[in-house]
Amino acid sequence: MFTDATTEEIHAVMGSAWKAFHVYRKCSLRQRAGFMRAIAKEIENLGDELLRIAGEETHLPEARLRNERARTMYQLTSYADACERGEWMEIRIDTAVPEKNPPKPDIRKMLVPLGPVVVFGAANFPFAYSTAGGDTATAFAAGCPVIVKAHPAHARTSELVASAIVKAAVNCYMPAGIFSHIHGASFEVGKALVEHPHTKAVGFTGSFAGGKQLFDWANQRKEPIPVFAEMSSINPVFLLAGKMKSAAAEVAKQYAGSITLGAGQFCTNPGLIIGIDNDDLQIFIAAISDEIKKMNPGDMLNPGIFKNYVERRANALSQEEVEMVAVSVAAPVTNQGLPTIASAPAPAFINNPLLHQEVFGPYSLIIRCKDINEMIDVAKHIEGQLTATLMATDDDVRNNDDLVEAVKDICGRFIMNGVPTGVEVCLGMQHGGPFPSTTDARFTSVGADAIRRFARPIAFQNWSNELLPDELKNENPLGIWRTVNDTPQSPKGGI
Amino acid sequence: MFTDATTEEIHAVMGSAWKAFHVYRKCSLRQRAGFMRAIAKEIENLGDELLRIAGEETHLPEARLRNERARTMYQLTSYADACERGEWMEIRIDTAVPEKNPPKPDIRKMLVPLGPVVVFGAANFPFAYSTAGGDTATAFAAGCPVIVKAHPAHARTSELVASAIVKAAVNCYMPAGIFSHIHGASFEVGKALVEHPHTKAVGFTGSFAGGKQLFDWANQRKEPIPVFAEMSSINPVFLLAGKMKSAAAEVAKQYAGSITLGAGQFCTNPGLIIGIDNDDLQIFIAAISDEIKKMNPGDMLNPGIFKNYVERRANALSQEEVEMVAVSVAAPVTNQGLPTIASAPAPAFINNPLLHQEVFGPYSLIIRCKDINEMIDVAKHIEGQLTATLMATDDDVRNNDDLVEAVKDICGRFIMNGVPTGVEVCLGMQHGGPFPSTTDARFTSVGADAIRRFARPIAFQNWSNELLPDELKNENPLGIWRTVNDTPQSPKGGI
Numbered sequence: 001m002f003t004d005a006t007t008e009e010i011h012a013v014m015g016s017a018w019k020a021f022h023v024y025r026k027c028s029l030r031q032r033a034g035f036m037r038a039i040a041k042e043i044e045n046l047g048d049e050l051l052r053i054a055g056e057e058t059h060l061p062e063a064r065l066r067n068e069r070a071r072t073m074y075q076l077t078s079y080a081d082a083c084e085r086g087e088w089m090e091i092r093i094d095t096a097v098p099e100k101n102p103p104k105p106d107i108r109k110m111l112v113p114l115g116p117v118v119v120f121g122a123a124n125f126p127f128a129y130s131t132a133g134g135d136t137a138t139a140f141a142a143g144c145p146v147i148v149k150a151h152p153a154h155a156r157t158s159e160l161v162a163s164a165i166v167k168a169a170v171n172c173y174m175p176a177g178i179f180s181h182i183h184g185a186s187f188e189v190g191k192a193l194v195e196h197p198h199t200k201a202v203g204f205t206g207s208f209a210g211g212k213q214l215f216d217w218a219n220q221r222k223e224p225i226p227v228f229a230e231m232s233s234i235n236p237v238f239l240l241a242g243k244m245k246s247a248a249a250e251v252a253k254q255y256a257g258s259i260t261l262g263a264g265q266f267c268t269n270p271g272l273i274i275g276i277d278n279d280d281l282q283i284f285i286a287a288i289s290d291e292i293k294k295m296n297p298g299d300m301l302n303p304g305i306f307k308n309y310v311e312r313r314a315n316a317l318s319q320e321e322v323e324m325v326a327v328s329v330a331a332p333v334t335n336q337g338l339p340t341i342a343s344a345p346a347p348a349f350i351n352n353p354l355l356h357q358e359v360f361g362p363y364s365l366i367i368r369c370k371d372i373n374e375m376i377d378v379a380k381h382i383e384g385q386l387t388a389t390l391m392a393t394d395d396d397v398r399n400n401d402d403l404v405e406a407v408k409d410i411c412g413r414f415i416m417n418g419v420p421t422g423v424e425v426c427l428g429m430q431h432g433g434p435f436p437s438t439t440d441a442r443f444t445s446v447g448a449d450a451i452r453r454f455a456r457p458i459a460f461q462n463w464s465n466e467l468l469p470d471e472l473k474n475e476n477p478l479g480i481w482r483t484v485n486d487t488p489q490s491p492k493g494g495i
Numbered sequence: 496m497f498t499d500a501t502t503e504e505i506h507a508v509m510g511s512a513w514k515a516f517h518v519y520r521k522c523s524l525r526q527r528a529g530f531m532r533a534i535a536k537e538i539e540n541l542g543d544e545l546l547r548i549a550g551e552e553t554h555l556p557e558a559r560l561r562n563e564r565a566r567t568m569y570q571l572t573s574y575a576d577a578c579e580r581g582e583w584m585e586i587r588i589d590t591a592v593p594e595k596n597p598p599k600p601d602i603r604k605m606l607v608p609l610g611p612v613v614v615f616g617a618a619n620f621p622f623a624y625s626t627a628g629g630d631t632a633t634a635f636a637a638g639c640p641v642i643v644k645a646h647p648a649h650a651r652t653s654e655l656v657a658s659a660i661v662k663a664a665v666n667c668y669m670p671a672g673i674f675s676h677i678h679g680a681s682f683e684v685g686k687a688l689v690e691h692p693h694t695k696a697v698g699f700t701g702s703f704a705g706g707k708q709l710f711d712w713a714n715q716r717k718e719p720i721p722v723f724a725e726m727s728s729i730n731p732v733f734l735l736a737g738k739m740k741s742a743a744a745e746v747a748k749q750y751a752g753s754i755t756l757g758a759g760q761f762c763t764n765p766g767l768i769i770g771i772d773n774d775d776l777q778i779f780i781a782a783i784s785d786e787i788k789k790m791n792p793g794d795m796l797n798p799g800i801f802k803n804y805v806e807r808r809a810n811a812l813s814q815e816e817v818e819m820v821a822v823s824v825a826a827p828v829t830n831q832g833l834p835t836i837a838s839a840p841a842p843a844f845i846n847n848p849l850l851h852q853e854v855f856g857p858y859s860l861i862i863r864c865k866d867i868n869e870m871i872d873v874a875k876h877i878e879g880q881l882t883a884t885l886m887a888t889d890d891d892v893r894n895n896d897d898l899v900e901a902v903k904d905i906c907g908r909f910i911m912n913g914v915p916t917g918v919e920v921c922l923g924m925q926h927g928g929p930f931p932s933t934t935d936a937r938f939t940s941v942g943a944d945a946i947r948r949f950a951r952p953i954a955f956q957n958w959s960n961e962l963l964p965d966e967l968k969n970e971n972p973l974g975i976w977r978t979v980n981d982t983p984q985s986p987k988g989g990i
Contacts, residue, residue: 022900068540087983094923105913108921112903114936219714223879223930226937384718397962405517407606408953415956416599427981428589428602430954435649441609441951444722449587449952456936457944458903459925461910467892481983486922488582488976488983 002155002183009182010192016177016417017116017145018198023175025113025143028470029478035082035172036140040073040080042164042171042449050160054126056244057154059299059335064262065127066121072127075425076137082427083141086480090457091471093469093484093494102201105462108472111455113143115200118193122205122263123301124153131161131181134445135203135228142454144201145178149193152185153302184193187213194218194227201454203445204229205267208358208436215439228453230360230445231388232438234271235420238375238407240396244280249287251391253474255364256291256339258419263298263337263360265305268387268420271358274378277345277368285366288341289326297328297336300361306335309361325366339360346374350381370401379406384434384441387413387420410434412441497650497678499754504677505687508594511672512611512640513693518670520608521637523965524973527745528575530667531635534627535568535575537659537666545655548715549621552649553829554794559757560622567622570920571632577922577943578636581975585952588979590990606950608638608720610695615709617700618796619760621649626656626676629940630698630723637949640673641697644688647680648797682708689713689722693714696949698940699724700762703853710934722946725940726854728881728932729766730915733870735891738912739775745781746886750859751786751834753914758832759857760800763882763915766853769873772840772863780861783836784821788974792823792831795856801830804856808835811854816843820861832856841869842911845876867895874901879929879936882908882915905929907936 005013027035043050051065060068076266079446082088089111097104117139121130128134131148137292152157162181169178184190195219200315202218204227218227219350239251258270275281302308317324321344328339339362349355355365369375381445388411390397393440397416408414412433423431423446431446432438438445443453465474476482479491500508509560546560555563584606592599614635616625623629625869627884631641645653658747664673679685689697689712697713699706699722706724713722734746753765758768770776795801812819812835820836827833834857841864842849850860864870883906885892885899892899892911903909907928918926918941927933931941938948960969971977974986 078676082981085981087978092942094919094921102917104919104921105923107908107919109923109925131598215719216714219711224710224934226935236525253520336694394959394962411954412951413954414958415600416958416959416962422597424589424599424602426589426599426602427587427978428954430604430952432952434951439719442947444952447587449585452937456907456929457925457927457939458906459908459923461908462913463909463911464889467889467911483582483922486577486580488985494907 002150004184004186004189005182007192010189010196013147013180013182014116014196014198017147017180020145020175020177021115024145024178024470028087029084032143033084033139035174036076036080036083036166038135038168038172039165042168043069043073043132043161044161046164050144050157054154054157057157058126058301060301067315068125068127071215071425072132075128077133078425079137079141079451082451086471086478087449088451089471089480091480093472093482093495095485107459107461108470109457109459109469110471112458114454115144115197115454117144117146117201117203117454118199119148119203120190120206121148121151121158123151123153123305126157127161129205130154131139131158132165134450138450139203139267139454141211141451144454147180147182147193149190150181150183151185151261153304155183189216190214195221197223200226201225204226205445206231208232211439226453227439228443228445229439230267230432231436231438233267233433234356234358235268235385235389235392236272236274236382237270237389238379239273239275239281239284240392240400240402241276241388242393242396243380243391244275244284248280248283251423252284252287253291254290254419256295258363258421260295260298260339260362261421263300265301265360266421268423270389270420272367273364274367274369274375276372276375276429277370281368285325285343291341292326292341293329295328295339297330297333297338298362300335300337301337304339305360309359311336312359313363316355316365317342319352319354321345322355323405341366343368346370346378356383366399372403376403376406377412379403382410384437385411385431386431386437387411389415389418389420391417412437497645499681499684500677502576502687505684506690506759508642508675508677509611509693512642512675514594515640515670515672516610517598519640519673524579524581527636527638528579530663530669531571531575531578532631533663533667534660535571535582536655537631537663538564538568538627541655541659545652546953548655549649549652551650553796555623555796563620563622566920567627570623571627573920574636574943574946578947581966581973582964583943583946584975586975586977588967588977588990598708600787602954602956603963604904604952604954605964606868606947607953609949609951610639611693611697612639612641612696612949613694614641614643614654615685615699615701616646617642617802618646618648618948621652622656624700625649625661626653626831629945634698634949636946639949642675642677642688644685645676645678647678648696648799650678650719665729670959685709686712690716692718695720701726701942703727706934721948722934723938724934725762725939726931726933728762728928729851729853730882730884731767731769731877732765732884732886733874733898734768734770734776734779735895736771737888737891738886739770739779743775743778747779747782747913748786751783751790752857753916755790755834755857756916758795760780760796760855761916763918765884766859767862768859769862769864769870771867772865776863780820782839784843787821787834787836788824790823790834792825792828793857795830795832798830800855801832804832804854807852807854808858811850811860814849816840817850836861838863841865841873844873851878861954868897871898871901874898874905877905879932881926881928881932882906882910884910884913886912907932932967
């Protein structure tokens with residue numbers, strides 16, 4: 001339906017983004033925030049037509065899409081608030097000390113935008129992690145133009161959302177080129193975008209193969225650029241003895257829900273559950289089996305993802321010592337992910353890298369450990385993850401420090417007695433873990449700190465107050481939190 | 496004198512660092528700070544013997560070495576203060592909102608150390624950017640063990656400083672393996688260190704070829720790791736018309752000093768001066784020539800750097816349209832860098848990439864532009880730099896916005912009416928610019944923000960107050976600045 005962008009089109013788009021960058025970065029924080037809020041408004045104005053098209057393309061239920069649209073609008077407005085508050089700019093002011101030997105000059109630091117950001121949206125979040133999703137919103141907040149390559153699986157949805165962004169841009173008198181939307185089912189389009197000299201950063205949400213490829217291209221450029229790729233995660237859940245003694249069946253029920261939520265198509269889906277092989281684990285297994293059998297399969301996003309699920313699930317199940325524990329009793333239907341629980345002993349998991357790979361869909365593998373030491377060993381063999389979870393009493397945590405430390409090492413978000421699905425949009429959120437869950441664990445893609453992925457510090461030395469950017473002026477005209485001579489100062493305070 | 500570490504030795508060192516990491520990261524901020532202050536003390540205790548050895552190895556004058564030692568101790572103690580203050584941990588607390596639908600969980604984020612950091616010191620700063628320099632100090636503050644590969648050009652100095660660190664570690668009851676010091680003149684040692692699975696980050700100060708190689712190795716690992724490499728910079732200086740009208744000779748004098756300071760062996764040495772070709776520039780050229788002719792050549796760090804200077808200088812001077820402007824009248828002596836000023840018209844610079852390369856030593860190239868537009872064009876053709884400087888009146892800045900923006904784009908520190916040499920150690924400092932001056936412009940290697948290169952955020956979701964790290968507990972027992980529900984809170988405040 002849509003044709004791939006040609007090399008000439010990509011070049012034109014990037015040239016236009018580059019021009020827009022030089023205008024947009026001078027827009028005030030208030031102007032940027034106004035633009036972001038206008039996008040939220042225009043997305044709302046698309047009305048149910050947007051939900052209908054997205055539903056057709058992604059097979060996601062209407063209620064889910066309605067929620068995701070609300071989340072997307074919330075992201076835009078809450079990041080707009082953060083953009084205006086300005087703390088993300090990390091302003092540090094050191095005033096001059098002329099009597100020092102040698103004299104200490106006046107030095108003031110703030111973040112400035114990197115330049116045009118190329119965004120590759122996610123298949124599983126047509127709104128919140130796609131065209132006007134978190135990467136786009138935080139890039140706009142940072143002062144960067146955005147070029148979105150539409151996800152081919154929801155290209156029409158992407159077109160609609162793009163039209164909302166363009167409308168908001170026009171209404172807010174934003175420069176042409178602040179936002180571009182192009183199509184590209186082939187990898188050449190992505191490659192050309194990442195390699196273009198005007199591209200200064202990349203945001204990606206998707207598979208490991210896709211994210212790693214973009215990362216490699218970006219690093220092989222003459223001028224390497226940062227890529228924040230959120231790739232794959234199996235979000236291990238550790239079942240500790242004390243908790244299991246009192247709540248094995250309850251935890252099983254909670255997790256049957258989390259594993260099958262949205263047909264398991266979340267980056268935070270719990271794909272690995274690690275327990276100690278005793279009576280309590282048998283209760284857990286029996287209870288989760290009962291639940292899973294009753295679960296109705298859900299529509300998967302698209303035939304590619306369905307095919308991938310079928311293949312990876314079959315492959316995992318065929319591995320030595322892997323047993324099928326439970327599967328939905330519903331008759332399998334094309335394009336529907338069959339809820340499935342498998343199980344394997346710890347050594348089989350430790351020694352088989354294939355079992356560490358994400359099976360994207362309503363699938364989870366229970367690892368049976370003979371004792372806590374084997375559980376620690378499993379934790380140490382798990383690659384970097386977006387999240388990890390302890391189902392544990394306070395005493396479980398106090399008495400198992402080695403396990404807690406080993407689990408902390410592998411995750412970006414560390415959950416106690418909850419499920420990893422559900423990523424709150426707030427400043428405290430960390431959505432980014434050690435490789436291979438993301439390409440740089442030092443950043444997050446959710447929460448206002450995500451803005452900083454697309455900005456860099458610049459220090460102004462010995463500038464007169466009048467010529468400094470407003471953010472750095474003595475009188476603090478923007479009223480933002482700043483650190484002055486090593487001490488944080490309230491927005492009311494000038495120097 | 497020293498033999499290269501073998502593969503077995505490297506493996507043993509990294510294993511020991513990995514073990515130490517699991518102990519050291521649990522040390523409190525106060526303990527880390529105490530250790531850092533003890534290192535400063537032990538360096539002082541090495542006394543003049545340290546200066547003598549360093550002088551023999553680097554040919555740097557005693558006064559310079561004395562200052563650099565003081566700077567190194569100041570870095571250690573001021574980063575220790577910052578470590579204890581804890582703001583670098585970027586604590587963000589979002590308290591639960593149970594009545595929200597779905598309920599918002601309690602989420603609290605802080606930075607945690609990445610793991611063992613490999614540090615490659617600089618030839619030109621045997622103390623401040625070497626064994627116990629900024630990279631080592633900030634890695635310790637972050638909670639990371641450090642493995643230093645001694646710079647072969649000052650290996651004995653490095654041994655002495657390493658002995659001070661080891662002494663401090665023992666006195667402070669630090670775990671064995673918190674610090675290791677190895678030698679390696681061959682590139683294999685560096686490669687093995689960067690590729691070791693226990694290495695989690697790299698700090699480097701040196702040549703572009705060296706830094707880029709480490710960056711590539713790090714990205715080609717199965718698990719890529721961050722490399723902060725500070726590589727090369729020619730630190731362009733733009734002479735604007737208004738300023739030149741009143742102060743051409745004065746600026747010339749100031750810059751003759753900056754160019755030849757320390758035989759030009761600073762990463763912030765001004766290697767490129769861009770002016771508009773008019774009578775004022777002729778006054779500038781005449782005045783800087785007078786100064787340069789009178790300058791005595793200084794000893795260069797070592798024969799390799801001397802040879803490199805001779806070759807690169809000759810190569811630059813042999814390029815088409817490059818004219819020698821002035822050279823010190825002193826007779827050339829082996830191992831001494833001859834102060835030299837050359838000049839070329841703007842198009843020759845724009846079209847010849849060789850003229851963009853650093854000539855490490857007391858050398859600077861004056862670019863003659865026919866007008867401000869050609870000056871802007873030059874700015875747009877300059878690669879990323881640690882610093883850029885405007886010699887300008889306030890009106891020059893007001894009336895030349897396009898130039899100011901173009902210059903801002905290429906630098907990490909933007910200086911007005913000063914010289915780039917001299918890097919203040921303070922929170923407002925940015926020592927890190929766009930590629931190729933560093934490998935990630937989003938970080939700095941000077942100032943307490945440098946700690947964050949070696950740490951990553953982790954969010955604790957739904958943990959009981961008692962089990963949380965002290966940094967995140969309600970009552971704020973460490974007394975650090977934290978952001979609670981989007982509002983920065985003073986160290987006095989609990990929740």
